[in-house]
Amino acid sequence: MALAHALLAALHQEPGTGYELTRRFELSMGNFWQASHQQIYRELGRMAQQGWLELQLQPQQGKPTRKVYSVTTEGLAALRDWLQQPQPPAVLRDDLLVKLYAGAENPAAVQAELLRHRALHADKLATYQALAAGCFACPQDLPRAEQFIYLTLRAGLSYERQWLAWCDETLSALQELG
Amino acid sequence: MALAHALLAALHQEPGTGYELTRRFELSMGNFWQASHQQIYRELGRMAQQGWLELQLQPQQGKPTRKVYSVTTEGLAALRDWLQQPQPPAVLRDDLLVKLYAGAENPAAVQAELLRHRALHADKLATYQALAAGCFACPQDLPRAEQFIYLTLRAGLSYERQWLAWCDETLSALQELG
DNA sequence: AATACCATGTAAAGAGTTACATGATTGG
DNA sequence: CCAATCATGTAACTCTTTACATGGTATT
Incomplete structure (x- = not known):
């Protein structure tokens, strides 16, 4: 479930759409976490259902509606909780x-x-x-x-x-x- | 399919059983490739079916039969072929x-x-x-x-x-x- | 008596990749 | 006109992890 926590960290810094997050995962966060847009959209859906994220719809003309996600209180609690749990170092597969x-x-x-x-x-x-x-x-x-x-x-x-x-x-x- | 190639590399160095490979993946190869015994047994089965490995059975008393795998000519060809194909650097997810x-x-x-x-x-x-x-x-x-x-x-x-x-x-x- | 090691597997769930799909806008 | 970018998704597949399962031998 670490992608979920990476998304929480990213959205806690600043709310955004799946597309924007895909960009961010290519740039700053891509440094230590890689995720494709397919993974991100799926995970955002799950997290919203779980109550970790809330969704603000911003309709646009001629473009699909922007779905801006932001972290809820439960989401922040989940992030804080996870921060305290020890995790093994990243595995290397090269x-x-x-x-x-x-x-x-x-x-x-x-x-x-x-x-x-x-x-x-x-x-x-x-x-x-x-x-x-x-x-x-x-x-x-x-x-x-x-x-x-x-x-x-x-x-x-x-x-x-x-x-x-x-x-x-x-x-x-x-x-x-x- | 890179686990298959890691196994080819390991078995080309020296034939062995699934169990022994699990040990090797914990020690020397564990440095850059990690795989659990479940993954290894499954993959060895597939590779043998594909003709990349051959299997020598060594029955033992009171213990399960040792299944010693070694690389076939096709397996070695597959390894050599793979060596020539460019691969992206390992992804980091930390x-x-x-x-x-x-x-x-x-x-x-x-x-x-x-x-x-x-x-x-x-x-x-x-x-x-x-x-x-x-x-x-x-x-x-x-x-x-x-x-x-x-x-x-x-x-x-x-x-x-x-x-x-x-x-x-x-x-x-x-x-x-x- | 309990733990660790040898030696093999199956099953299910979770995570990640690849391919397919749509449609408008902007820049060269 | 073509390619890139914005913006969203579905489906199928592969790979990895976790849990379950068995049973003998050796050591403490």
Whole structure:
């Protein structure tokens, strides 16, 4: 049920529609949680039924009615309750490392894939750095709640930097292996 | 279908039973792939039906028959084929970061959870370091295929070291936030 | 006597992915 | 005119988790 809690956290920060949440899960939250619009719409429906969210309809001309969700008192209580429950660390399931494990079968293919991933991580890192320099230029001046959000961005930076460094280290090890 | 490929990689390194694979997925491979025994037994059955694995039965007295799986020529071909196909980087879905995102609702709870995770990461790091010092003391003397496996262990080390450092950094940021 | 380990599975529920589907508006 | 963006959803499928189930052996 963690998608539900991620949605609670997002909607508690600011109410929004399924579509907007999909965007947010691609940008700021996408850093540590990924969800497709199908998942989000389904989950929002469930959560509204459960009483965690309330729905405000905003009809528009020529467009589907906007369904703006916001967190109810029960929803906030559920979020607070969940914050106190210990959770195991995220599980890692990484194709690239499976490939490296069997890398002796085709070192060139693995090397190519490492280079590709290196580029993807470098891109993400650049995106996060731009975000940090832009919206979070002076973190100590931010409202309190946003300082916590800034700390999640720092996690993204640290995560991408680590993979980038590991790709480089591994590529040179492969060079030496020949 | 990536569990299938992780199993191919594991069984290509050395044939084994579902139970043994479950152990291996807890130890060396658990570093980058996690799978429960239920998943593993089911997937092994499917893969055998598909012709990727062959099965050798070793009856035992007083115990269930051991079912030792090994990779067939088709299985190896499937693994080699998969090695060449580009794959997106692993997705991260981390409860802890969702909690931090909503951390303003209960900073103390988040701090406690960070400390708990810090300890878990420190434990894992120690386990990997012991493995590196033990089985992989002289990596350059290892057989070629195991040098690739060693590189996946280095990923685990890097990953845990990064989370540990991030936990520390974030904990001191929380101190300052008060 | 109890716990842990070996060794295998089934069933059901929950979460996530992929494909399909619609229709207006805006920018190049 | 085509592609992208806004905005919503359904259906089918796959993958993962949790719970249930059995039974012998070894250790404390």
